[in-house]
Amino acid sequence: MFGALITLLSVVSPIKLISPGAVLIMGPMSKKTSGKIALAGPLTNLILSILFLMFAYPLNPFSKIVTMLGAAFNAWIALFNLIPLGMLDGSKVSGWNKKVWGIVFITSLALTIFTFSELGLF
Secondary structure (H helix, E strand, C coil): CHHHHHHHHHHHCCCCCCCCCCCCCCCCCCHHHHHHHHHHHHHHHHHHHHHHHHHHCCCCHHHHHHHHHHHHHHHHHHHHHCCCCCCCHHHHHHHHCHHHHHHHHHHHHHHHHHHHHHCCCC
16 A cells, blocks of 8 residues: 555655556466466566667767766666566566576676666666
8 A cells, every 4th residue: 555655645646656567367377378477577677777788889878977976776676576576577477487586586686786887776
């Protein structure tokens, strides 16, 4: 309820505070289907992070910082969502295929470390 209240407040606020997202599935589903659906979110964040990185380097210093922040934020969100606990996507992906989870998790960890270090946050 607290998250819903913050979201409601951010609708009328000029600053976006939170943008929630959840996938609820009704009925029976295999681990494979559930894992693939859960993988879509982190993969989207990784693709966005890589796209931000591709556009970061030929830009002026201010634009580079903005695009690096976009890359770092998306890499970190992917990493966070891939934690294999509770309702996070990582538990569904690792329950389906540990090798796929490991590859995507290591990729998001590497991107997070790289982008945060480029921003001087590590």
